[in-house]
Amino acid sequence: MELIRAIKFPLSFDVVRLQADINKVISHKWTDHYNQNDYNGKWTSIALMSEDGNSDSIFALNRSELIDTDILKQCDYFKTILDEFPFEKTAVRLLNLTAGTEIKPHRDYCLGYEDGCFRLHIPIITNPDVVFMLDDKRLIMNEGECWYINANFSHSVVNNGSADRIHLVIDGIQNEWTDTLFYKEAHPEQFRKPLPEMNEAEKQRIIEELNRMNPVLTATILKNIENNHS
Numbered sequence: 001m002e003l004i005r006a007i008k009f010p011l012s013f014d015v016v017r018l019q020a021d022i023n024k025v026i027s028h029k030w031t032d033h034y035n036q037n038d039y040n041g042k043w044t045s046i047a048l049m050s051e052d053g054n055s056d057s058i059f060a061l062n063r064s065e066l067i068d069t070d071i072l073k074q075c076d077y078f079k080t081i082l083d084e085f086p087f088e089k090t091a092v093r094l095l096n097l098t099a100g101t102e103i104k105p106h107r108d109y110c111l112g113y114e115d116g117c118f119r120l121h122i123p124i125i126t127n128p129d130v131v132f133m134l135d136d137k138r139l140i141m142n143e144g145e146c147w148y149i150n151a152n153f154s155h156s157v158v159n160n161g162s163a164d165r166i167h168l169v170i171d172g173i174q175n176e177w178t179d180t181l182f183y184k185e186a187h188p189e190q191f192r193k194p195l196p197e198m199n200e201a202e203k204q205r206i207i208e209e210l211n212r213m214n215p216v217l218t219a220t221i222l223k224n225i226e227n228n229h230s
Contacts (some may be wrong), residue, residue, distance in 0.1 A: 001187060001189045002188045002190065003114055003150065003152075003190060003191070003192075003193070004102055004113070004148075004150060004185075004186050004190045004191060005099075005111065005134055005135050005149075005150050005153055006134055006147060006148060006149050006150060007139070007148040007182070007185045007186065008141075008145060009145075009146045009147070009148065009181065009185065011145075011146040012144050012145060012146070013077075013081060013122060013144045013145075013146070014077070014144065015082075015143045015144040016017070016089070016142070016219055017077040017188055018077060018078075018124045018144065018168070019124060019125060021074075021075035021076070021078050022078070022079040022094070022124055022125065022166060024074050024075055025046060025071050025074065025075065025116035028046060028055070028071060029055075029056070029078040030044035030045060030046050030094075030185055030215075031044060031046070031055075031056045031058050032044055032047055032098055033058070033095070034058070034059065035151070037107075038103060038104050038106050038217060039102060039103045039144050040104070041096040041097075041098060041100055041101025041102060041103060041159075042101055042169070043095070043097050043098070043103060044095075044096045044098075045058040045093045045094060045095050045096070046058070046069075046071055046093065046094045047069050047071070047091075047092065047093050048068070048071055048072040048075070048078055048082070048092040048093060048094065048168075049066035049067065049068055049069060049072060049082070049089055049091075049187045050062070050066055050067070050069055050165070050221070051063075051064045051066060051067070051182045052230035053067045053068065053069050053070075055071040056068040056109060057069075058091075058093055059091070060090070060108075060171055061090075061091075062091055063079055064189060065088075065091065066089055066090070066091075066113035068152045072092075078168065081168070082170070083162070083217065085090070085170065085172065086175075086177050087119075087172040087174075087175050087178050088172060088173040088175070089170060089171065089172050089173075089174060090117065090171045090172060091169070091170070091171040092168075092169075092170050092171075093123075093168075093169050094166060094167070094169075095128075095166065095167050095169050096164050096165070096166045097157060097159045097164065097165040097166075098159065098164045099159055099161055099162050099163055099164060100131070100157050100159065100160075101158075102156070102157070103105060103156055103157040103179070104156055105133075105154050105156040106154065106155070107151065107152060107153065107154055107155075108152070109152060109154070110161060111150070111151035111152055111171070112150040112151065112153075112191075113148070113150070113174065113182055114141040114191050114192055114193045115151075115152070116149070116173065116174045117171065117172065117173055117174060118148055118149065118171070118172055118174065118178070118182075119148070119149050119151050119169065119170070119171050120137050120146060120148055120149075120169070120170045120171075121141060121146075121147045121149055121167050121168075121169055121204055122144070122145070122146050122147075122168040122169075123141045123142060123143050123145060123147075123165075123166075123182065123225065124143060124166045124167060124168055125143065125163065125165060125166040126141065126142065126143055126159035126165045126166075126167075126177075127159075127162075127163055127165065128140075128161070129159070129162075130157065130158070130160070130161060130165050131157065131158045131160060132155070132156075132157045133155060133156045134149060134150075134153055134154075134155045135153040135155070136154075137167075140171075141167075155181055162222060164190050171181075184227060193211040
């Protein structure tokens with residue numbers, strides 16, 4: 001089965017409350033996105049959770065437990081949304097793509113559900129002239145919706161509108177709760193990486209090595225592989 005590129009979850013959030021929280025922080029300092037080779041124009045961010053609790057710590061590849069920033073403490077509705085998602089967060093940011101800005105086609109590796117992690121987008125302010133392309137297909141994400149984006153696939157964005165586009169973007173780690181959420185929308189096999197292609201010689205070498213270590217286990221593994229591909 002093909003890997004899932006995107007999911008629009010059957011979740012919706014109050015746009016008025018989302019935008020009210022944005023209005024509380026819009027005048028704060030927004031930090032330029034660090035991947036400056038990937039865009040033309042102005043693409044900025046504020047962290048709602050970070051390793052050090054600072055709102056300018058906008059990096060997505062965090063390895064330690066995140067804590068609320070002062071910005072999040074001002075935004076009751078954002079906090080409510082995050083509390084409703086019972087999974088470990090690895091990044092929580094507001095991302096602002098100003099009018100006329102283009103994010104070039106790129107990939108964010110190891111950010112698909114098949115990797116045990118994922119990225120959610122909740123649009124807060126957007127417009128019909130935002131063109132978000134994922135694996136050569138356009139996604140139209142409306143205000144208040146909740147989307148999973150498999151960022152392992154090539155994606156790009158152009159804000160052709162006259163107003164900024166702002167999303168709440170949440171990166172998280174797979175758990176039983178998220179499995180329930182995701183597997184209601186697609187078959188679990190659509191979130192699993194296909195086995196790498198091997199020629200017959202490579203397959204035989206692997207089988208011989210497995211047989212040398214544990215013939216009984218090898219038979220079980222081969223039977224499972226056969227069942228999964230039948």
